[in-house]
Amino acid sequence: MTDAPLSLYHLLHELDTHFDQLVATIEQAAALYEAHQPPTWRFQHASSNSFWLREALLDMWHQQGQDGRETRNYIAVIAADTALIDACHHINHAKARISDLLAHIKQAHPNALNDAKSRLPHRHPHINDVLRKSGFARLHLKQCWRQLPIAPAPVSRVRLAWYSSGRSIKRISVQEAEQKLLQLDSDAPHIRIQLRKLANLPSAEILAQVQPQAPLMRANLFFVEPLDDGHTRRALNIAMPLIVPANEGRLPHLKAPAETPPTTRTRAKRRDEKLEENVYLPSLRVFRYR
Structure with a gap:
């Protein structure tokens, strides 16, 4: 056996391991959310079940006919306790490891990238449901490794608005x-x-x-106290739920965006x-x- 196949074998095995770790961190965060049901605001959802976060975090697959450049977004704000925030950080770390590993595979073994993307769905806990709904399952890289936005400190208010000039x-x-x-x-x-x-x-x-570029949602965060660098606000583009520290167990003041993005600059x-x-x-x- 040559060194190259052996190296690829180990990379794919490592990818399997990291993907299992990612799913485990998602399960942990989802279980915490479902058990405590922290204050949550969801864009364009008047009501929601407690399982929506699990479904959003596990949505890492192409659907039939989906443009590979498009992603499904889950705009929300969650007032999380320390345990849930830590669990979300673990998700981001796991996502970063997979991103780095896939980049390594693409560089070292470019012909193996499609194989890497197609093997992971079979490790997904809800693969049968995904296959039934979409007809096939293939890893959507952007949806797999995109990070959860996490506020670094308590937030007094969040202003959400469309950004359509990108x-x-x-x-x-x-x-x-x-x-x-x-x-x-x-x-x-x-x-x-x-x-x-x-x-x-x-x-x-x-x-x-x-x-x-397609319109995206931008969140302007206003912190309760200045950060260590002196900044009192921060702007984030968000495609996934925004996690903010629960300030006295409630959501910060929210200014919701328009239902649809503007048609002009x-x-x-x-x-x-x-x-x-x-x-x-x-x-x-x-x-x-x-």
Whole structure:
């Protein structure tokens, strides 16, 4: 047996072990929540059963037809006691270990990543239910390793609001933009126009390809006392339940978000915006820098 297969065998065995540990930490946290039912606010849920947190934490699987870039979110605020907070930290540590290990497998054995993702569902305690509902079960990496947001200190109030102005910006060269255009219908008039525009640019110019991001929920936390670094507030993007220390056994004051995200930009443009206002290559969402 060669060293490479032996190394992969040990990595997959370690992945199995860490995944079992993750499920165990989730079970522990869910049991604590269900036993004590701490004060909870859930977005768009007038009522809830005590098992919803368990279901949210165990939701780590692709559903049939789901875009791999999309995730199912569970927006909530839980006023947790020390035991539940510690259990949530254990979940985050277990998630981080799996994330690091999968990154190692992807780097050392890239062809084995799909095998790693497909073997874990069979260790899931509710695999039969998942298979019946979705038709198949495959690990959703983002949903598997995304962290639970945990407030580091008691919070007096939480303001929740949609953030819909996010975007990712990738720097690309003129040559890369040309190749992307040529992969489209290069005989189409609108593509030829963009190719001519591109030909007028210096070959060394760097362009920006912009991808709008899906709206996300942002929580602004206002702490009861300043943190050690002097800060009195902190902003977090949340896709999972926000865990805050129970201050006198109750939730902090909450300002709930709108039911749906805004359809237009809600933030003013920065004065130091580095991109031109108008798109230069519409088919690629490519802008020039100012």
